[in-house]
Amino acid sequence: xxxxxxxxxxxxxxxxxxxxxxxxxxxxxxxxxxxxxxxxxxxxxxxxxxxxxxxxxxxxxxxxxxxxxxxxxxxxxxxxxxxxxxxxxxxxxxxxxxx
Numbered sequence: 001x002x003x004x005x006x007x008x009x010x011x012x013x014x015x016x017x018x019x020x021x022x023x024x025x026x027x028x029x030x031x032x033x034x035x036x037x038x039x040x041x042x043x044x045x046x047x048x049x050x051x052x053x054x055x056x057x058x059x060x061x062x063x064x065x066x067x068x069x070x071x072x073x074x075x076x077x078x079x080x081x082x083x084x085x086x087x088x089x090x091x092x093x094x095x096x097x098x099x
Contacts, residue, residue, distance in 0.1 A: 004088050007033055027070065030091055031058050037082040051077035072096045 016022040031044055039046040045055035075093035090097040
């Protein structure tokens with residue numbers, strides 16, 4: 001994943017070897033941060049609804065073993081909700097938006 005954010009990764013995540021598990025953990029970490037910035041409740045369900053998705057959408061993405069990358073349109077929705085300065089869309093959809 002890209003590292004174009006001012007949000008530092010926690011040590012346990014930085015020190016994980018590159019793997020699908022690390023990608024899932026990074027995605028979950030950034031979704032949780034986005035949820036905290038998006039609403040007072042700070043839940044992924046609230047973030048999902050703000051992005052036009054069902055309430056369990058991000059919980060399912062974050063914890064599904066076969067995922068770890070957010071679809072480009074959803075990454076753009078998250079960026080719109082929390083602001084590019086907080087979480088640029090290319091963090092969650094690496095390689096898609098980079099020029």
